Amino acid sequence: MADPTSLTDPLLTDVMAELGDLEDPRIRAVNERHGDDHGVNLTQLRTVAKRLKAQPELARRLWATGDTAARLLAVLICRPRAYAREELDAMLREARTPKVQDWLVTYLVKKSPRAEDLRLVWFADPDPVVASAGWALTTERVRKRPDGLDLGGLLDTIEAEMKGAPERLQWAMNECLGTIGIEFPDHRKRAIAIGERLEVLKDYPTPPGCTSPYVPLWIDEIVRRRSEPA
Incomplete structure (x- = not known):
């Protein structure tokens, strides 16, 4: 070892x-x-x-x-x-x-002052594994610092490319799609429509009590939870 x-x-x-x-x-x-x-x-x-x-x-x-x-x-x-x-x-x-890639991005890159520079470098990289890291960083920005992002443009790219993307890149794009739909009501209807049309992860086996990664179900569930009285 x-x-x-x-x-x-x-x-x-x-x-x-x-x-x-x-x-x-x-x-x-x-x-x-x-x-x-x-x-x-x-x-x-x-x-x-x-x-x-x-x-x-x-x-x-x-x-x-x-x-x-x-x-x-x-x-x-x-x-x-x-x-x-x-x-x-x-x-x-x-x-x-996969686990090393995930932890590297989550515990190191996202906390680094170089995160935005790397997001821009990785986002359109021809290597789908590298590109998936760029999408993960983009999802982080959608969630925490969306100012300056072209959300409509991201949805355009997801709609055109997610269905045929390799698995890790597809998962990362799917997470970005769901996050846009959850966080931005103005884009929610379109995000759900994209998910319904592409059907990515529609049949993914989801254990009882867990939320499906299929975007239409995922968005509906998280929005419902957030609307419930505290």
Whole structure:
């Protein structure tokens, strides 16, 4: 599991050994069905991160091992402001498992002052995995800082491209579509209509008590909850 350089790095060696001890073949088997290649319980991983606290240099050394569990731990103990735009761009492009990509964007890039620059770079990238990160950052802006965004233009792009997009990019575009419909009543009718016409994730199996990712149902459910008396 460990990178050869860890042999001269006692702290890294200890942490990698601890991650190795947490490896569970049953968890790995489940994760591999979703495209991930680690067998560490994420609650236990967070416990390790809580104990280590922020350690930017250790985070970089963990990332450099290439090991998925180590990279997940790295993004939990990093300092987002310590990373240049070019470094974050390179990290995303070399992170090919879904969980590492998700955590990298959620815990590092979204908290970085370089987030908007990267959103613009990634949004139209020809690599659908990279583009999905750009859409995730766009959804974050729709939710928190929509000023300056062309929401109608985003809906145009989603309507034209989401149906045929690769899975990860399709999920990211679908989330943006739903978020626009939830947050902006003026665009809600069109967002629902796009969802109904494209039928993306319409048949996605949704456990009881959970909200369907199918946009028309998702928008209706969240709007209904928000309208209920507190």
